[in-house]
Structure formats: C-alpha cells, structure tokens
C-alpha cells in the first residue's frame with residue numbers, strides 16, 4: 001500500500017509540482033495517475049522512490065515513511081518502468097533484465113535464469129534475450145522494461161508512461177499483457193499516463209490531477225465516467241463517457257431474446273428450418289451451432305456484425321460480457337438486433353438494443 005499524506009513539492013525555482021496530495025494506492029491494485037502535461041504525475045510517482053523529496057507531507061509504503069532509511073534499500077523493493085524503457089544500451093537484453101537480481105545478491109547464473117523466466121513471462125522468446133536493445137522494436141523494448149522491473153520481484157511497481165512511445169496497436173497489446181500479468185502477480189502498481197483511455201482500461205482506481213498538482217478526483221473508472229465531480233474532470237474524461245462506461249457494466253442481468261435460426265445451407269448442421277420465420281431476419285447457424293451470417297427478409301445473406309460473447313474467455317471481443325459488447329453487437333448488426341454467443345462461439349440468443357439501454361439506466365449511479 002502506498003499512501004500519500006499531504007505531499008507537496010515546490011521546486012527550487014518556485015514551481016509548485018504538487019500541492020498537498022493525499023491518496024492511497026491499495027495493495028494488489030493498479031492505481032493510475034492521469035492528467036494534462038505538467039500536472040505533477042511524474043513528480044508524485046518519484047516521491048515514492050525518493051527520486052524527488054517532498055517539501056511537505058510524507059509518503060508511506062506499507063505504513064512506513066519512505067523518507068526514513070536508505071534510498072538505495074528503498075529502491076531495491078520498488079520496480080520502476082519508464083517511457084522508452086530506459087534500457088542500458090550496451091548490455092544485452094538478458095543482462096538488462098538480470099541487473100536487479102544481481103544487485104539483490106543473486107549469482108550471475110541465477111540472475112540470468114531469473115531473467116530468462118521473466119522475459120518469457122512478458123512474451124519474449126529466448127533468441128531475443130541475446131540481442132542488444134537497439135535491435136528490438138519499440139514494443140519489445142517496453143516489454144523488456146517491464147521484465148526488468150519484474151525481475152527484482154518487488155511487490156511495488158512504479159510505471160511512468162511506460163507505453164507511450166509505441167504505436168496504438170502495440171500499446172493495446174502491452175496493456176493487455178500488463179493486465180494478464182497483474183492477474184497472476186497482484187502487485188501494487190502506480191501507473192502514470194496522460195491518456196485517459198489507458199487510465200480507464202488499466203486502473204482499478206484512477207486519480208485525475210489538474211495542473212498545480214491538485215487531485216481533482218480519485219475513483220474507480222466506472223464512477224469517474226458516470227459521475228465526474230466537475231467540468232475539468234468531465235472535460236478530461238471526454239464526451240463519449242456514457243458509451244465508454246458501458247465497457248465496465250457487466251451484462252449479467254441482460255435477458256437474451258429468441259431469434260429465428262436456421263441451419264446454414266452451406267453448412268452441414270442438423271436441420272432447424274422449423275425455427276425459421278419467413279420474412280424476418282434469421283440467424284444462419286453452422287454445423288457446430290455457431291452463427292455464420294444473417295438471412296435477410298430479402299432472402300440474401302448479410303454479414304453478422306460483431307457478436308456479443310456472454311461468457312468464456314474468448315478474447316475476440318474486447319468488451320466480452322459487458323453492456324458495451326452487447327450494444328456493439330446490436331448496433332453493428334444489419335438486423336437491428338445483435339447475436340449473442342457463448343465462449344465457444346455457439347449461438348445463445350439475441351440482443352435487443354432497448355434492453356441494453358434500459359439496463360444501463362438502471363445501473364447508473366445517481
């Protein structure tokens with residue numbers, strides 16, 4: 001647990017980087033600091049490992065004031081990942097990652113074994129381990145940065161814009177990777193970004209800072225989107241917040257509707273023509289009961305659109321099992337109603353747009 005108690009930082013030239021920041025990053029959670037450039041995100045993060053010493057207040061790590069004791073000891077217990085990965089250019093990937101275990105007293109061989117293990121964990125294979133950092137793509141370098149921070153086995157990770165130097169597609173992959181790792185590792189992570197989408201995607205809780213280092217709101221993503229405290233926060237989280245919020249509302253209470261279905265003539269499924277309704281939009285199912293296409297009232301085949309995955313860990317739909325996934329399915333379907341499938345892709349029922357919206361209204365915090 002990382003607790004900021006009235007932490008302030010006034011730099012030597014008089015600039016106020018932080019003003020009485022009070023908040024707690026809970027154990028085993030990802031806490032994101034987000035806000036416009038210069039609002040004090042990096043300064044806050046660095047007060048934790050004492051790269052910045054506060055001019056007022058104090059930071060407590062698991063109840064202990066970090067300003068007491070040796071900063072080097074403190075830092076050995078805290079993983080740190082920065083933008084552009086900050087790798088040592090003249091050390092091979094494996095040795096970059098082995099650095100912290102060596103500092104912690106492991107033999108070179110043990111440290112390399114540990115490094116190989118975490119590299120694999122972040123999805124980098126053995127051959128890459130022997131390369132120099134400059135021989136890696138931006139996304140791979142960031143992964144090495146994450147691996148290096150994990151190699152020390154510290155319970156706390158500070159991540160300062162770790163994914164901002166890579167393109168949007170790789171960025172989302174890295175975010176997914178981090179969420180997967182975190183599900184296993186349960187670290188206490190303090191993550192800085194200026195990107196609200198990233199904050200909302202990753203954060204168990206999100207702290208929105210405004211310039212001058214003042215905390216505007218500290219809340220779980222859902223609450224931030226549903227009930228921003230003021231114009232600054234609502235402007236920052238953006239206009240489409242209602243839609244984004246859907247991604248956080250589980251669709252467990254959503255009732256699926258019955259749709260007419262029929263065996264796809266191109267497939268070899270048992271005949272289910274008795275359930276087909278002439279003149280209506282009908283779902284064509286393949287031999288494994290998986291929806292293949294729509295059969296329109298005009299008798300023609302139409303694309304299915306995105307499907308709503310009700311359960312299972314099928315990663316095909318980003319918002320699987322949420323109202324956003326359900327609404328996407330309804331809106332992207334030519335039939336005006338979406339198709340719901342289970343984790344194995346088998347037909348489960350139909351999604352009615354009105355039902356999704358009604359649920360959303362019911363779930364809105366007032």
Ligand SMILES: Nc1ncnc2c1ncn2[C@@H]1O[C@H](COP(=O)(O)OP(=O)(O)OP(=O)(O)O)[C@@H](O)[C@H]1O
Nearest residue numbers: 011015016017036037038039040041042043044194
């Ligand atoms: N060493 C320093 N001396 C003087 N002012 C500083 C120093 N370091 C940071 N600042 C100022 O403190 C404020 C907060 O800086 P900080 O780097 O924490 O912001 P940030 O939110 O991380 O910004 P960005 O998103 O642009 O990285 C800024 O106004 C910055 O110019």
